[in-house]
Amino acid sequence: MGLLTLSSPHTHGPNSTSKVMAIVALATVPGLIAMTALFGWGTLINVVLACAVALASEAAILLLRKRPVSFFLKDNSALLTGVLLGLALPPFAPFWVTAVATSFAIVFSKQLYGGMGNNPFNPAMVGYALVLVSFPVQMTTAWALSTQMTGAPAMGFADTLSVIFAGNAHLADAFSGATPLDAYKHLIAKSTSDDVLAQATFNGWLNGGWEWVNIAFLVGGVLLILRRIITWHIPVAMLSALTLCSLMFGWDEDMYTPLSLHLLSGATMLGAFFIATDPVTASTTPLGKLIYGAGIGILLFVIRTWGAYPDAVAFAVLLMNFAAPFIDAYTQPRTYGHSKARRGLPEKK
Amino acid sequence: MTNMIRLHTFNGGIHPAENKDQSTSRPIASAGIPSELVLPLHQHIGAAAQPVVAVGDKVLKGQLIAEAEGFVSVPLHAPTSGTIAAIEPRAVPHASGLEELCIVIRSDGADEWITHQGLCQTLNVEHLQDITPRQLVEHIRSCGIAGMGGAGFPTSVKLNIGKQDIHTLILNGAECEPYITADDMLMRERAIEVVKGAQILLHIVGAKRCLIGVEDNKPQAIDALNAALVEVNEQHHIDVVAIPTKYPSGGEKQLIKILTGEEVPSGGIPASIGIVCQNVGTSAAIYRAVELGEPLISRVITVTGDSVARAGNYDAMIGTPVSYLLQLAGYQQQKRERVIMGGPMMGFALPQLELPVIKTSNCLLAPTEKELPLNDVAMACIRCGMCSEACPAELLPQQLYWFSKSQEFDKAEQHNIFDCIECGACSYVCPSHIPLVQYYRYAKGAIRDERAAQAKAEKARLRFEERQARKDREEAEKEARRKARAEAAEKAQQEKKAAAASGDVATAAPAASEELEKLQKKLDAAQTAKAKTQDKLDAAKADESMADKIPAFEAALVKTQDKIKELAKEIAAAKKAAKAAQAAEPAATATDKGDPNSPERLKRKWETAQGRLDTALKRLEQAKAEGLDTVDALQAGIDKQQERVDEAKAAYEAALSGDAPAAPAPSAEELDALRKKILAQEDRVQKMQERHDMAKADGLDTADALAMGVQKQLDKLQQLQQELTAAEALAANANNGAS
Known part of the structure; x- marks a missing residue:
């Protein structure tokens, strides 16, 4: 037998894509714990369900596409999509909403484009946007109120299962309500900031427990940056842009959602560290990442403030996904030995 | 260190496991004299050396066996005494796996030196001043020194800096590749040679300072160099700089950035920013050449990896077989055998072990599979950008990968793919284990091919267009002439009618012109024959199988040419005779008839016009060939003349009224x-x-x-x-x- 003649390099670092995906999924655990603690079992059940659906639909579509199933399931990308969707969907969303969102995310927005790495749009957010526009009732009424707000323990496990799988939505009536972002946006139109806070929905708590969720996701995100899984560019740009917009246009608490609610409520931190940073669909140059992140931050503020939806991470991210290839083409870094960066598309010959 | 050097950093870089301790535990050992040495004539960048010995010749150690061919080339010397066993193509350590011409020496074991001496007996700074840089460079070239860091660029060429003002000499002792310790051990044990080489280099390039860049994972080498500096009292010009350990800090461009903060312009050389960079091994070789007069015939090479029992550094003769060295180090053959020449990042896997060590070989790495696992199956690129964070050239490897894969080479070029130094840092960090460097190599090759093809096509296009333009021009000229002739013919027809109406009937043609016609016919036939012979000759020249017929054709051609000349003479004579006859006749005719429309006069008129036309045509051709701007004027003149000729001819023919046409067309x-x-x-x-x-x-x-x-x-x-x-x-x- 001859010698092995492989081309250099002959050594490889310890990193792998499966590991990267797994670490991202694990970094959501603080957020998942916070959500479960504050909103009950719903989120955990959603995550498990979404993961199961994601893996099942991935396996099914891989079989149809005649691709090696276990090889691709091991890349953990479907699992991560499931985790992110489970975290993003309302805790009391019926099982079929989760199933539709997840399977659509895997089959249509990922595998039909060629699988991992080839999808132009963030699969989890495509799935989310689909159910958001298709089932607006379920998507706006199935949010849980935090134990902090209700002052009572969260709904029991069996009841939660019954709400999600058996359609016994009435069981959740006492535990569900509009999210703070939603409530504030509607109430502030008719009253002042102090009045809004005094209302039963807020019970004096501006973020209604969501701040803990967001802080938990922030912690997970910082861990990802420290582990060099993601870079700081997109989250920092996105949160800075959101802050700046809020300070410039929405500084009046009696008219617009206040900054603290923007930053620490809804899916802000989940979006900034886990959704917007999806490398496949984001911009990839350092400068491009800053522009991409800032774009999401601005769109997030615009849609939350003047749009019809209370939260807007999905739409903001999807809109910027469109722009990512274009941003990349015009934000090449300067290469060693060049006096300036070469940007733009190559001239047609 | 006496001077404070402010260090800079380059983008990215990686920290792979160093694995250097295995081969630094024992001092550099002599590899001894193998029974057979294989010396490729092409061990450096540039033209291959040309052998100056023949099979069977006895050679002494250090004897010139192949001389440099052209400017970018270096000579080759016998590493030991022995006999030239063969000069034949042998497998050489090159990624192509192709064979190249090698000189094979069967050693006699005596290791007997040829008489040799350096440029000065004991080398020091004072003595150096007596030798011109030119002399030194010439000496370095004659000693066959080529860059020993890996690229093998002829050192003399690199030192031929011309008008460039060099401010800094950099000696590259970074040795950033894992496993390799050849430079490290050389610096530890022969620091004085490195430093003295630096002195010589400083004198040659005229730089004010020299920086020896060494990664800080080689403290012993740094100490040894500093001690050597003290020994030769050179602390003021030469600095040993400890740089942070990071791959690929030993890349020339990266090291220059670290030490000076400057960047070598893309596509340029360090000299353009006043820097010359040499490997520490090259520096030591230069010292040995200048003081001792020893050509480059051996080098230090690391033999390491878990497949060898005695990892270490060996002073091996150039041409030593890889198998010999491995055996020396206690090589255990693995199930999946793999031997890498160079390091794990940029080295290449040898296709076989019967290959020689050459001037650029710094390491033989024989890893076990456990030690350097084979690459997993590549997964999809998720554009995570870890590669661009690691890229020392500040490229976007993830984009280059997509462009290379989808063969969008224009975009790859736009993304500066040719600035890639193929260091492999991107592949190393890629979580999807994509063999990125291979993709770039493929793209670069494809782009080079494309460029070559494009240049060729462009040439062909220009040629075609020029030819087309010329054809069109000729066609247009012909068309113009044809038109003119048609008009003239019409006019002549009318005149003829008019002449017929006047009832003027011409008489018989003179005998002299008949004679002339016959000769003309013969001449034409001879010319046709000549053309045909020429054709055959050309065909024979083009076709090798007909080569033996060339002389015969050539003889025939000469013969026809002679005949043509003869005929031309005869024609001239006949013409003279005819003229004389006509001169005599017209007098009579004139008195007889006094008719300006007599056939003789008309014919003469026609001939004169034709003669003028021919001259004009010749002039036109000449003007065209020389690209003169008189072409148009000449063309107009020719058209007019053509008209006159036609007119005259028509008139003459009308006068002859239906006689046979004169010249055989x-x-x-x-x-x-x-x-x-x-x-x-x-x-x-x-x-x-x-x-x-x-x-x-x-x-x-x-x-x-x-x-x-x-x-x-x-x-x-x-x-x-x-x-x-x-x-x-x-x-x-x-x-x-x-x-």
């Missing part, structure tokens, strides 16, 4: 043959021109000879074109006459 076939010949000649000229251009581009000496060839072919082409014009005119006349 060339047939359509003959014209076609002539045209084909011209086309063939055109191709020949173009091919010649192409060869000339290529030779010129490559700077070959044959360019001048080829230029002369081109001129010769062009002359021939012109001659043919004249022939064609004449023949066409004849044919046209014949047609007009017939009509």
Whole structure:
């Protein structure tokens, strides 16, 4: 037998894509714990369900596409999509909403484009946007109120299962309500900031427990940056842009959602560290990442403030996904030995 | 260190496991004298050396066995004494796996030196001042020194800096690749040689300071160098700089950035920013060449990896077989055998072990599979950008990968793919285990091929367009002439009618002109024969199988040419005679008839006009060939003259009233043959021109000879074109006459 003649390099670092995906999924655990603690079992059940659906639909579509199933399931990308969707969907969303969102995310927005790495749009957010526009009732009424707000323990496990799988939505009536972002946006139109806070929905708590969720996701995100899984560019740009917009246009608490609610409520931190940073669909140059992140931050503020939806991470991210290839083409870094960066598309010959 | 050096950093870089301790535990050992040494003639960048020994020759250690060929080349010397066993193609350590010409020496074991001496007995700074840099560079070249860091660029070429003002000399002792310790051990054990080499280099390039960059994972080497600096009292010009350990800090561009903060311009060389960079091993070799007069015949090479029992560094003769060295180090063959020449990041896996160590070989790495696992199956790129964070050239490897894979080479070029140094940092960090560097190598190769093809196509296009333009021009000229003739013919027809009406009938043609016609016919036949012979000769020249017939054709050609000359003479004589006869006759005719429309006079008129036309045509051809701007004027004149000729001819023929046409016109076939010949000649000229251009581009000496060839072919082409014009005119006349 001859010698092995492989081309250099002959050594490889310890990193792998499966590991990267797994670490991202694990970094959501603080957020998942916070959500479960504050909103009950719903989120955990959603995550498990979404993961199961994601893996099942991935396996099914891989079989149809005649691709090696276990090889691709091991890349953990479907699992991560499931985790992110489970975290993003309302805790009391019926099982079929989760199933539709997840399977659509895997089959249509990922595998039909060629699988991992080839999808132009963030699969989890495509799935989310689909159910958001298709089932607006379920998507706006199935949010849980935090134990902090209700002052009572969260709904029991069996009841939660019954709400999600058996359609016994009435069981959740006492535990569900509009999210703070939603409530504030509607109430502030008719009253002042102090009045809004005094209302039963807020019970004096501006973020209604969501701040803990967001802080938990922030912690997970910082861990990802420290582990060099993601870079700081997109989250920092996105949160800075959101802050700046809020300070410039929405500084009046009696008219617009206040900054603290923007930053620490809804899916802000989940979006900034886990959704917007999806490398496949984001911009990839350092400068491009800053522009991409800032774009999401601005769109997030615009849609939350003047749009019809209370939260807007999905739409903001999807809109910027469109722009990512274009941003990349015009934000090449300067290469060693060049006096300036070469940007733009190559001239047609 | 006496001077504070502010360090800079380059983008990215990686920290792979160093694995250097295995081979630094024992001092550099001599590898001894193998029974057979294989010395490739091409161990460096540039032209291969040319052997100056023959099989069977006895050679001594250090004897020149192959001399440099051209400027970018270095000579080759015998690493030990022995006999030249063969000069034949052998497998060489090159990624292509191809064979190249090698000189094989069977050693005699005596290791007997040829008499040799350096440029100065004991080298120090004072002595150095007596030797000119030019002398030193020439000496370095004659000692066969080529960059020992890996690229193998002839050192003398790199030191030939011309007018560049060099401010800094950098010695590269970074040795950032894992496993390799050849430079480390050399610096530890022969620091004085490195430092003295630096002194020589400083003198050659005229730099004010020298920085020796060493990664801080080699503290012993740094100490040794500093001690050597003290020994030669050179602390003020030369600094040993400890740089942070990070791959690829030993890349020339990266090291320059670290030590000076400056960047070598893309596509440029360090000298353009006043820096010369040399490997520490090269520096030591330069010292040995200058003081001891030893050519580069051996080098330090690391043999390491878990497959060898005694990892370490060996001082091995150039040409030592890899298998010999491995055996020396206690090599255990693995199930999946893999031996890498160079390091794990940029080295290449040897296709076999019967390969020689060459001047650039710094390491033999024989890893076990456990030690350096084979790459997993690549997964999809998720554009995570870890590669661009690691890229020392600040590229976007993830984008380059997509462009290379989808063959969007214009975009790859736009993303500066040619600034990639193929260090492998991107592949190392890629979580999807994509063999990125292979993709870039493929893309670079494809782009180079594409460029070459494009240049060729562009040349062909220009050639085609030029030819098309010329054809169009000729066509237009012909058309214009034809029109003019048609008009003239019409006019003549009318005149003829008028003449017929006047009832003027011409008499018989004179005998002298009949004689002339016969000769003319013979001449035409001879010319046709000549053309045919020429054709055959050309065909024979083009076709090798007919080469033996060339002399016969050439003889035939000479014969026909003689005949043509003879006939031409005869014609001239006949013409004279005819003229004399006519001169005598017209007097009579004039008195007899006094008729200006007599056939004789008309014929003379026609002939004179024809003669003028021919001269004018010749002038036109000349003007065209020389690109004069009189071409148009000449053309107009010719058209007019053509009219006159036609007129005169028509008048004469009218006068003869239905007599047979005078000159035998060339047939359509003959014209076609002539045209084909011209086309063939055109191709020949173009091919010649192409060869000339290529030779010129490559700077070959044959360019001048080829230029002369081109001129010769062009002359021939012109001659043919004249022939064609004449023949066409004849044919046209014949047609007009017939009509």
